[in-house]
Amino acid sequence: MTHLLIDSLIAPRLAIWLALFLFIVPNPQAQQPVSAADQSRPQSKPLLAEQVYNNIELMKGKPATAVLPMMLAMRDLLGVDCNYCHTPHSWASDEKKTKLETRMMFHLTEFINNDLFAGKERVNCWTCHRGQPKAPAYPAPASPPPERRVAEMMMHLTDEQQGLPAMQVFKNIQSMKDVPAGQFPVIMSYFSRSLGVKCNYCHVNPFSSDEKPQKRMARKMLAMVSGVAKNFYGGGDTPIQCYNCHQGHPKPPEGSGP
Numbered sequence: 590m591t592h593l594l595i596d597s598l599i600a601p602r603l604a605i606w607l608a609l610f611l612f613i614v615p616n617p618q619a620q621q622p623v624s625a626a627d628q629s630r631p632q633s634k635p636l637l638a639e640q641v642y643n644n645i646e647l648m649k650g651k652p653a654t655a656v657l658p659m660m661l662a663m664r665d666l667l668g669v670d671c672n673y674c675h676t677p678h679s680w681a682s683d684e685k686k687t688k689l690e691t692r693m694m695f696h697l698t699e700f701i702n703n704d705l706f707a708g709k710e711r712v713n714c715w716t717c718h719r720g721q722p723k724a725p726a727y728p729a730p731a732s733p734p735p736e737r738r739v740a741e742m743m744m745h746l747t748d749e750q751q752g753l754p755a756m757q758v759f760k761n762i763q764s765m766k767d768v769p770a771g772q773f774p775v776i777m778s779y780f781s782r783s784l785g786v787k788c789n790y791c792h793v794n795p796f797s798s799d800e801k802p803q804k805r806m807a808r809k810m811l812a813m814v815s816g817v818a819k820n821f822y823g824g825g826d827t828p829i830q831c832y833n834c835h836q837g838h839p840k841p842p843e844g845s846g847p
Contacts, residue, residue: 643681647695663691666714666845669722697821697829705813715845717833727783727832736778736787743788743796746770760797764811780807783831784839803839 639645641653648656664670671677674688683689694714701712717724746758751771756762758770765776781787791804799805810831818827834841 644683647692662845663714666720667718667722668720673722693821697817700816700820701813704816705809711843712834712841713845716841719836719842719847724828724833725836726828727779727830730782734778734782736781737774739788740774740777740781744770744774760795761799764808780831783837784835785837786839790839 636653638648638651638653638656642656645656648659660671663674667673674685674691676682676684698712698714698716702708702710706712750758751769753770754767755770755773756766759773765773768776777788780791784790791801791807792798793800814827814829814831817829818824821827
């Protein structure tokens with residue numbers, strides 16, 4: 590019955606607001622004065638999610654009434670139906686890989702928000718997904734993009750320098766110290782294209798300067814990506830990169846929808 594009810598909702602966003610209205614707006618009758626006898630009676634606590642639903646992990650300790658609105662919101666944020674993560678009529682099952690990935694993503698966003706944004710919810714599903722099941726991947730150019738050619742001209746590396754670690758060629762290198770200097774034109778062009786910016790968004794002359802706050806934030810973001818790789822992908826490559834969130838803009842969108 591729950592599955593049929595959810596699937597009958599034509600406008601998920603309207604359903605979310607309706608659910609929030611029903612759960613948050615107080616009943617006018619509840620505003621009436623409470624008698625002394627009523628005050629002396631023990632007040633019943635709302636049931637928790639794990640008391641109503643089986644196999645609850647992310648919402649343990651939360652009111653059970655918050656589960657359905659959250660599921661409806663997830664449909665909207667990822668543009669999917671319930672059966673994308675759940676096995677129909679066996680909602681507690683962990684059979685589907687997408688359900689396990691979703692749990693991990695919640696822990697991942699919590700890690701990013703705590704590590705980089707002092708616990709504020711700056712990163713959520715919408716930041717990368719924006720109504721799509723999969724966050725878009727970087728559209729790799731078929732030929733060297735102009736940003737790369739500009740970086741190569743500005744760095745003007747010799748053949749010998751290209752094979753040396755970056756920290757031996759460039760000044761004030763704090764991230765990617767051991768990466769060969771010859772890879773930096775490719776890396777810098779990737780940053781430029783992912784954020785839709787030019788070199789002077791982060792850099793001034795001399796390039797070793799830390800004058801711009803954007804450069805300091807970029808370093809924090811690189812450390813965050815390394816932290817994600819270490820904590821969620823065994824220290825190897827991670828699909829979480831600049832483009833996933835930025836998608837050609839200096840700042841990812843805030844909030845949880847358009």
